[in-house]
Amino acid sequence: MSVSVVVEVDHLHKAYGDVVAVDDLSLQVEQGEIFGLLGPNGAGKTTTVECAEGLRQPDGGRIRVLGLDPTRQARELRQRIGCQLQEAALPDRIKVWEALDLFAAFAPKRIDWHTALDQWGLKDKQRAAFGSLSGGQQQRLFVALALVNQPEVVFLDELTQGLDPAARRVAWDLVRAVRDRGATVVLVTHFMDEAQQLCDRVAVVYQGRVAAVDTPQGLIQRYGGGVRVVFSSAPDRDLGWLRQTPHVTAVARQGPRVEVAGDGPVLAHVGAALIAHGMEPTDLRLEQPTLEDVFLNITRRTE
Amino acid sequence: MKPGSFLKLTWLELKLFLREPLAVLFTLAFPLVFMFVIAGVFNAPQGPNSPFLGVGGAEYYVVSNIGIVIGAMGLIALPVHMAAYLERGIIRRFRASSVPVAAVVLAQAIVSLIVAIVATALLLVAARPAYTYHFPSSLPGVVLGFVVGLISFLAIGTLIAGVSRSTRSAQGISFIAFFPLWLLSGAGPPLAVLPDPMRHLADFLPLDYVVRVLQDPWFGRGISGKDLAILAGIAIVATAGSVVLYQRR
Numbered sequence: 001m002s003v004s005v006v007v008e009v010d011h012l013h014k015a016y017g018d019v020v021a022v023d024d025l026s027l028q029v030e031q032g033e034i035f036g037l038l039g040p041n042g043a044g045k046t047t048t049v050e051c052a053e054g055l056r057q058p059d060g061g062r063i064r065v066l067g068l069d070p071t072r073q074a075r076e077l078r079q080r081i082g083c084q085l086q087e088a089a090l091p092d093r094i095k096v097w098e099a100l101d102l103f104a105a106f107a108p109k110r111i112d113w114h115t116a117l118d119q120w121g122l123k124d125k126q127r128a129a130f131g132s133l134s135g136g137q138q139q140r141l142f143v144a145l146a147l148v149n150q151p152e153v154v155f156l157d158e159l160t161q162g163l164d165p166a167a168r169r170v171a172w173d174l175v176r177a178v179r180d181r182g183a184t185v186v187l188v189t190h191f192m193d194e195a196q197q198l199c200d201r202v203a204v205v206y207q208g209r210v211a212a213v214d215t216p217q218g219l220i221q222r223y224g225g226g227v228r229v230v231f232s233s234a235p236d237r238d239l240g241w242l243r244q245t246p247h248v249t250a251v252a253r254q255g256p257r258v259e260v261a262g263d264g265p266v267l268a269h270v271g272a273a274l275i276a277h278g279m280e281p282t283d284l285r286l287e288q289p290t291l292e293d294v295f296l297n298i299t300r301r302t303e
Numbered sequence: 304m305k306p307g308s309f310l311k312l313t314w315l316e317l318k319l320f321l322r323e324p325l326a327v328l329f330t331l332a333f334p335l336v337f338m339f340v341i342a343g344v345f346n347a348p349q350g351p352n353s354p355f356l357g358v359g360g361a362e363y364y365v366v367s368n369i370g371i372v373i374g375a376m377g378l379i380a381l382p383v384h385m386a387a388y389l390e391r392g393i394i395r396r397f398r399a400s401s402v403p404v405a406a407v408v409l410a411q412a413i414v415s416l417i418v419a420i421v422a423t424a425l426l427l428v429a430a431r432p433a434y435t436y437h438f439p440s441s442l443p444g445v446v447l448g449f450v451v452g453l454i455s456f457l458a459i460g461t462l463i464a465g466v467s468r469s470t471r472s473a474q475g476i477s478f479i480a481f482f483p484l485w486l487l488s489g490a491g492p493p494l495a496v497l498p499d500p501m502r503h504l505a506d507f508l509p510l511d512y513v514v515r516v517l518q519d520p521w522f523g524r525g526i527s528g529k530d531l532a533i534l535a536g537i538a539i540v541a542t543a544g545s546v547v548l549y550q551r552r
Contacts, residue, residue, distance in 0.1 A: 053399060055395060055398070078399065079401055083399040083400070085392070085396060085399060088399075089392050091387075091393060098315055098318075102308075102311055102402070103400045105307060106400060106402050107401065145400060146400075
């Protein structure tokens with residue numbers, strides 16, 4: 001079965017006056033995946049997503065979302081997508097239930113928005129005015145509003161901004177639930193852990209271009225710089241034999257900390273060699289590179 | 304767009320308007336207070352030399368202050384409200400969720416119409432025990448003038464919101480526009496007593512036309528097609544300008 005592409009961006013270019021927000025950005029989002037746009041502030045993530053939502057007009061390039069042109073078929077498109085915008089507001093005096101009720105009324109399908117109140121923990125706030133909500137509550141309301149029309153593609157721009165750690169976990173579970181229901185999710189974030197935990201594939205966006213796209217694990221393998229075996233040893237102990245151990249590529253020592261870089265089954269080999277040399281460090285462990293390492297390596301390389 | 308959804312939006316906008324004490328106060332109370340003060344001061348009997356279009360001073364002011372209801376609605380309440388919607392990203396948020404800007408503006412216009420009718424009724428009822436005024440000589444004429452005048456001023460208000468960079472600047476433009484228009488509209492000093500240059504200036508101010516299309520049919524002076532056409536022209540130009548400006552936001 002071939003996978004269909006639901007969001008297609010080809011050589012997108014967008015500038016605000018002299019400032020180039022998106023230089024030359026291309027990406028493809030496949031149906032049913034959680035696709036992350038990861039990058040520092042000002043990398044062009046939000047502009048890209050806003051062009052795809054039809055809220056901004058590209059200066060160059062081509063975008064298709066669900067086969068539709070976001071500029072020329074915006075009305076048709078917005079019935080089928082959900083948008084949580086980074087900068088948006090509601091009237092201060094609108095009540096939570098009124099906002100959900102209104103947005104549901106403009107959706108093409110008949111929708112019961114009451115479940116959204118439960119899902120997003122807004123049940124006891126439903127009669128509260130928007131202006132009286134905390135930042136996290138407002139954020140949860142915006143996500144609930146983005147999903148109220150049961151969209152085929154959901155754009156979430158800085159989903160967990162302003163949420164506390166517990167609420168972030170809840171939000172991640174809900175995003176997974178949205179995907180499991182069959183929707184495609186495009187997630188803009190600058191949180192590495194969020195991208196790593198949540199996304200099926202991640203595009204690292206840097207200076208208005210996609211620097212790399214892959215699964216989080218694939219990115220880590222390609223750009224993470226390999227795994228490191230770490231343990232402690234007396235600083236004056238001779239460990240020259242470690243270099244000869246299979247799968248070890250480098251050894252670095254800093255005081256008592258020994259860091260062994262390598263690949264594949266390096267941990268097992270280092271462990272065996274340590275035992276053979278009569279050493280049994282209790283803190284022997286494998287440190288996996290994270291998306292953060294990927295990110296730093298990619299941005300350093302580009303600079 | 305489902306038909307029920309526009310009704311829902313309009314109902315919501317009406318509720319939101321009523322939750323905004325300043326807007327309610329300004330559109331309902333201001334014309335009322337002003338009418339009582341000025342009609343009380345100029346409560347002259349009707350006479351051949353009266354500057355009040357042949358009617359008594361009190362009646363003149365009761366009717367002309369309906370024009371002030373329209374002015375306050377279009378020049379203050381609406382632009383400040385819409386400018387806040389534009390500045391804070393509410394319009395963007397609505398648009399992204401398939402709530403068209405045009406629907407929001409239209410819902411606002413309907414809310415304004417309802418509020419203006421209530422404010423006018425309030426004005427007439429409150430004036431009844433204190434002042435004598437007659438039933439309109441031509442009710443259809445007054446209704447026509449009321450509707451055309453209101454549409455024209457709602458279009459101006461929408462345009463003011465569109466050109467404003469912020470709610471603050473919309474408030475500035477609104478107040479700067481409102482007071483001279485109000486003072487020279489004929490709802491302040493009667494036009495007949497104004498010096499010539501001021502009267503010529505007043506000819507260029509749209510609120511004069513609103514007051515005229517209400518007074519003339521009310522006092523049995525007919526209704527001027529030219530006045531209506533000028534108001535309609537303003538409405539068309541301001542709406543066209545708004546369409547361009549709102550699409551960019």
